[in-house]
Amino acid sequence: MRAEGGRSGKRRQRIGVMGGTFDPIHYGHLVTAEAARHEFRLEQVIFVPSGRPPHKRPEEITDAKHRYTMTVLATLTNPHFDVSRVDIDRPGVTYTIDTISDLRALYGPEAELYFITGADALLEIVSWKDAERLVSMCQFIGATRPGYSLDQLEQNLGPLYRRYRRSFHFLEVPALAISSTEIRRRVRTGSPIRYLVPETVAFYIAKNRLYLEGN
Numbered sequence: 148m149r150a151e152g153g154r155s156g157k158r159r160q161r162i163g164v165m166g167g168t169f170d171p172i173h174y175g176h177l178v179t180a181e182a183a184r185h186e187f188r189l190e191q192v193i194f195v196p197s198g199r200p201p202h203k204r205p206e207e208i209t210d211a212k213h214r215y216t217m218t219v220l221a222t223l224t225n226p227h228f229d230v231s232r233v234d235i236d237r238p239g240v241t242y243t244i245d246t247i248s249d250l251r252a253l254y255g256p257e258a259e260l261y262f263i264t265g266a267d268a269l270l271e272i273v274s275w276k277d278a279e280r281l282v283s284m285c286q287f288i289g290a291t292r293p294g295y296s297l298d299q300l301e302q303n304l305g306p307l308y309r310r311y312r313r314s315f316h317f318l319e320v321p322a323l324a325i326s327s328t329e330i331r332r333r334v335r336t337g338s339p340i341r342y343l344v345p346e347t348v349a350f351y352i353a354k355n356r357l358y359l360e361g362n
Protein backbone atom coordinates (compact mmCIF):
# COMPACT_ATOMS: atom_id res chain seq x y z
CA MET A 148 0.00 0.00 0.00
CA ARG A 149 1.29 3.50 -0.76
CA ALA A 150 0.11 6.54 1.13
CA GLU A 151 -1.15 9.80 -0.39
CA GLY A 152 1.25 12.71 0.03
CA GLY A 153 0.03 16.29 0.27
CA ARG A 154 -2.40 18.29 -1.80
CA SER A 155 -0.75 17.45 -5.10
CA GLY A 156 -2.09 13.92 -4.63
CA LYS A 157 1.41 12.69 -5.43
CA ARG A 158 2.16 9.44 -3.68
CA ARG A 159 5.11 9.53 -1.30
CA GLN A 160 6.73 6.41 0.00
CA ARG A 161 6.44 6.06 3.78
CA ILE A 162 9.27 4.00 5.23
CA GLY A 163 9.79 2.93 8.84
CA VAL A 164 13.39 2.76 10.03
CA MET A 165 13.55 0.49 13.06
CA GLY A 166 16.77 1.37 14.89
CA GLY A 167 18.10 -0.73 17.74
CA THR A 168 20.95 -2.85 19.02
CA PHE A 169 18.72 -5.96 18.82
CA ASP A 170 20.83 -7.91 21.30
CA PRO A 171 18.76 -10.02 20.77
CA ILE A 172 15.69 -9.08 18.74
CA HIS A 173 12.45 -10.20 20.47
CA TYR A 174 8.69 -10.16 19.97
CA GLY A 175 8.45 -6.70 21.61
CA HIS A 176 10.46 -5.28 18.69
CA LEU A 177 8.43 -7.20 16.09
CA VAL A 178 5.08 -6.13 17.57
CA THR A 179 6.34 -2.51 17.72
CA ALA A 180 7.34 -2.54 14.05
CA GLU A 181 4.05 -4.09 12.94
CA ALA A 182 2.00 -1.67 15.08
CA ALA A 183 3.95 1.30 13.66
CA ARG A 184 3.45 -0.01 10.13
CA HIS A 185 -0.29 -0.21 10.67
CA GLU A 186 -0.72 3.02 12.65
CA PHE A 187 1.43 5.22 10.38
CA ARG A 188 0.50 3.45 7.13
CA LEU A 189 4.11 2.54 6.36
CA GLU A 190 4.78 0.50 3.27
CA GLN A 191 7.90 -1.07 4.64
CA VAL A 192 9.82 -1.25 7.89
CA ILE A 193 13.59 -1.55 7.59
CA PHE A 194 15.28 -2.98 10.67
CA VAL A 195 18.71 -1.41 11.12
CA PRO A 196 20.87 -3.16 13.73
CA SER A 197 23.44 -0.73 15.19
CA GLY A 198 27.09 -1.30 14.39
CA ARG A 199 28.84 0.32 17.34
CA PRO A 200 26.39 2.22 19.57
CA PRO A 201 28.07 5.34 21.00
CA HIS A 202 26.67 4.77 24.50
CA LYS A 203 27.84 1.15 24.90
CA ARG A 204 31.30 -0.38 25.30
CA PRO A 205 32.13 -2.79 22.43
CA GLU A 206 32.61 -5.69 24.89
CA GLU A 207 29.09 -5.05 26.25
CA ILE A 208 27.40 -6.02 22.99
CA THR A 209 27.26 -9.16 20.91
CA ASP A 210 29.15 -9.33 17.61
CA ALA A 211 27.22 -7.50 14.87
CA LYS A 212 27.17 -10.62 12.65
CA HIS A 213 25.06 -12.47 15.25
CA ARG A 214 22.71 -9.52 15.91
CA TYR A 215 22.25 -9.05 12.15
CA THR A 216 21.58 -12.75 11.50
CA MET A 217 19.03 -12.97 14.34
CA THR A 218 17.27 -9.87 12.94
CA VAL A 219 17.08 -11.48 9.49
CA LEU A 220 15.72 -14.73 10.97
CA ALA A 221 13.10 -12.89 13.03
CA THR A 222 11.79 -10.75 10.17
CA LEU A 223 11.87 -13.40 7.44
CA THR A 224 8.14 -14.18 7.32
CA ASN A 225 6.82 -10.59 7.16
CA PRO A 226 6.79 -9.35 3.53
CA HIS A 227 6.77 -5.72 4.78
CA PHE A 228 9.93 -6.14 6.88
CA ASP A 229 13.48 -5.87 5.65
CA VAL A 230 16.92 -5.63 7.27
CA SER A 231 19.63 -3.15 6.36
CA ARG A 232 23.35 -3.47 6.97
CA VAL A 233 24.08 0.28 6.64
CA ASP A 234 24.99 0.73 10.32
CA ILE A 235 26.94 -2.52 10.52
CA ASP A 236 28.96 -1.91 7.35
CA ARG A 237 29.76 1.76 8.08
CA PRO A 238 33.09 1.93 9.92
CA GLY A 239 33.26 3.66 13.29
CA VAL A 240 30.59 4.60 15.83
CA THR A 241 26.93 4.38 14.75
CA TYR A 242 25.14 7.73 14.69
CA THR A 243 21.50 7.98 13.64
CA ILE A 244 22.27 11.05 11.50
CA ASP A 245 24.38 8.72 9.30
CA THR A 246 21.68 6.01 9.30
CA ILE A 247 19.05 8.47 8.10
CA SER A 248 21.42 10.10 5.56
CA ASP A 249 22.29 6.71 4.06
CA LEU A 250 18.64 5.62 3.84
CA ARG A 251 17.61 9.02 2.49
CA ALA A 252 20.18 8.59 -0.30
CA LEU A 253 18.75 5.12 -1.01
CA TYR A 254 15.05 6.04 -1.02
CA GLY A 255 15.34 9.58 -2.42
CA PRO A 256 14.28 13.00 -1.15
CA GLU A 257 10.55 12.35 -1.59
CA ALA A 258 10.37 9.40 0.80
CA GLU A 259 8.94 10.05 4.26
CA LEU A 260 11.17 8.35 6.80
CA TYR A 261 9.90 7.38 10.28
CA PHE A 262 12.66 6.48 12.73
CA ILE A 263 11.20 4.00 15.22
CA THR A 264 12.89 3.19 18.49
CA GLY A 265 12.34 2.90 22.24
CA ALA A 266 11.03 6.11 23.86
CA ASP A 267 13.83 5.77 26.45
CA ALA A 268 16.39 5.98 23.68
CA LEU A 269 14.62 9.04 22.19
CA LEU A 270 14.84 10.78 25.58
CA GLU A 271 18.55 11.21 24.90
CA ILE A 272 18.20 12.57 21.37
CA VAL A 273 19.45 16.08 22.28
CA SER A 274 22.84 14.51 23.02
CA TRP A 275 22.96 12.65 19.70
CA LYS A 276 25.26 13.83 16.90
CA ASP A 277 23.77 16.73 14.86
CA ALA A 278 20.50 16.43 16.81
CA GLU A 279 18.86 19.50 15.30
CA ARG A 280 19.65 18.50 11.71
CA LEU A 281 18.55 14.93 12.42
CA VAL A 282 15.20 16.04 13.84
CA SER A 283 14.59 18.12 10.73
CA MET A 284 15.25 15.12 8.46
CA CYS A 285 12.61 12.60 9.53
CA GLN A 286 9.71 11.74 11.82
CA PHE A 287 10.25 9.87 15.09
CA ILE A 288 8.13 7.16 16.68
CA GLY A 289 8.95 6.36 20.30
CA ALA A 290 7.66 2.99 21.48
CA THR A 291 6.54 3.01 25.11
CA ARG A 292 5.38 0.48 27.61
CA PRO A 293 1.82 1.13 28.90
CA GLY A 294 1.70 3.78 31.62
CA TYR A 295 4.87 5.51 30.39
CA SER A 296 4.78 9.24 31.16
CA LEU A 297 5.72 11.58 28.34
CA ASP A 298 6.46 14.47 30.78
CA GLN A 299 10.09 13.40 31.03
CA LEU A 300 10.43 13.61 27.29
CA GLU A 301 9.24 17.19 27.12
CA GLN A 302 11.64 18.06 29.94
CA ASN A 303 14.66 16.33 28.38
CA LEU A 304 14.11 17.54 24.85
CA GLY A 305 13.27 21.11 25.83
CA PRO A 306 13.26 23.64 22.96
CA LEU A 307 14.04 20.98 20.34
CA TYR A 308 10.81 19.16 21.20
CA ARG A 309 8.79 22.36 21.25
CA ARG A 310 10.13 23.40 17.84
CA TYR A 311 9.66 19.98 16.23
CA ARG A 312 6.69 18.72 18.29
CA ARG A 313 4.92 17.52 15.17
CA SER A 314 7.84 15.25 14.26
CA PHE A 315 7.49 13.21 17.46
CA HIS A 316 4.94 10.42 17.77
CA PHE A 317 4.41 7.80 20.45
CA LEU A 318 3.08 4.30 20.35
CA GLU A 319 2.08 2.28 23.38
CA VAL A 320 3.19 -1.33 22.95
CA PRO A 321 2.20 -3.77 25.73
CA ALA A 322 4.54 -6.43 24.27
CA LEU A 323 7.48 -4.18 25.19
CA ALA A 324 7.29 -5.70 28.65
CA ILE A 325 9.78 -8.04 26.94
CA SER A 326 13.31 -6.60 26.92
CA SER A 327 16.62 -7.75 25.47
CA THR A 328 18.20 -7.40 28.93
CA GLU A 329 15.64 -9.81 30.36
CA ILE A 330 16.15 -12.30 27.50
CA ARG A 331 19.92 -12.28 28.11
CA ARG A 332 19.36 -12.75 31.84
CA ARG A 333 17.02 -15.67 31.21
CA VAL A 334 19.52 -17.42 28.91
CA ARG A 335 22.31 -16.91 31.47
CA THR A 336 20.23 -18.35 34.29
CA GLY A 337 18.77 -21.23 32.24
CA SER A 338 15.20 -19.88 32.11
CA PRO A 339 13.12 -20.46 28.96
CA ILE A 340 12.94 -17.79 26.26
CA ARG A 341 10.42 -19.69 24.18
CA TYR A 342 7.49 -17.41 23.11
CA LEU A 343 9.57 -14.31 23.95
CA VAL A 344 11.65 -14.53 20.76
CA PRO A 345 10.87 -16.27 17.44
CA GLU A 346 11.79 -19.95 17.52
CA THR A 347 14.51 -19.47 14.90
CA VAL A 348 16.15 -16.84 17.12
CA ALA A 349 15.98 -19.13 20.16
CA PHE A 350 17.63 -21.91 18.11
CA TYR A 351 20.31 -19.51 16.87
CA ILE A 352 21.09 -18.35 20.42
CA ALA A 353 21.41 -21.94 21.63
CA LYS A 354 23.46 -23.10 18.63
CA ASN A 355 25.94 -20.23 18.96
CA ARG A 356 25.99 -20.38 22.77
CA LEU A 357 25.14 -16.67 23.04
CA TYR A 358 24.40 -14.92 26.35
CA LEU A 359 25.74 -17.67 28.60
CA GLU A 360 27.98 -15.08 30.24
CA GLY A 361 27.96 -11.31 30.69
CA ASN A 362 24.88 -9.17 31.34
Ligand code: NAP
Nearest residue numbers: 166167168197200242243264265267268275276290326327
Ligand atom coordinates in the same frame (compact mmCIF):
# COMPACT_ATOMS: atom_id res chain seq x y z
P1 NAP B 1 19.07 1.22 24.17
O1 NAP B 1 19.73 2.28 24.98
O2 NAP B 1 19.69 -0.17 24.19
O3 NAP B 1 17.53 1.04 24.48
C1 NAP B 1 16.76 1.93 25.27
C2 NAP B 1 15.37 1.32 25.43
O4 NAP B 1 14.69 1.32 24.17
C3 NAP B 1 15.41 -0.12 25.89
O5 NAP B 1 14.29 -0.33 26.73
C4 NAP B 1 15.26 -0.91 24.59
O6 NAP B 1 14.70 -2.19 24.80
C5 NAP B 1 14.32 -0.02 23.80
N1 NAP B 1 14.49 -0.16 22.35
C6 NAP B 1 15.62 -0.03 21.64
N2 NAP B 1 15.35 -0.13 20.32
C7 NAP B 1 14.03 -0.34 20.21
C8 NAP B 1 13.15 -0.51 19.11
N3 NAP B 1 13.59 -0.44 17.85
N4 NAP B 1 11.83 -0.71 19.36
C9 NAP B 1 11.36 -0.75 20.62
N5 NAP B 1 12.14 -0.57 21.72
C10 NAP B 1 13.46 -0.37 21.51
O7 NAP B 1 18.98 1.75 22.68
P2 NAP B 1 19.76 1.22 21.43
O8 NAP B 1 19.07 -0.03 20.97
O9 NAP B 1 21.23 1.15 21.68
O10 NAP B 1 19.53 2.42 20.39
C11 NAP B 1 18.28 2.66 19.83
C12 NAP B 1 18.50 3.43 18.52
O11 NAP B 1 18.94 4.76 18.82
C13 NAP B 1 19.57 2.81 17.62
O12 NAP B 1 19.16 2.92 16.29
C14 NAP B 1 20.80 3.68 17.88
O13 NAP B 1 21.70 3.73 16.79
C15 NAP B 1 20.15 5.03 18.12
N6 NAP B 1 21.04 5.88 18.93
C16 NAP B 1 21.71 6.88 18.30
C17 NAP B 1 22.60 7.68 18.99
C18 NAP B 1 23.32 8.78 18.26
O14 NAP B 1 23.06 8.99 17.08
N7 NAP B 1 24.21 9.47 18.92
C19 NAP B 1 22.79 7.45 20.36
C20 NAP B 1 22.09 6.42 20.98
C21 NAP B 1 21.21 5.62 20.26
P3 NAP B 1 15.50 -3.49 24.26
O15 NAP B 1 16.80 -3.49 25.03
O16 NAP B 1 14.60 -4.61 24.60
O17 NAP B 1 15.72 -3.26 22.80
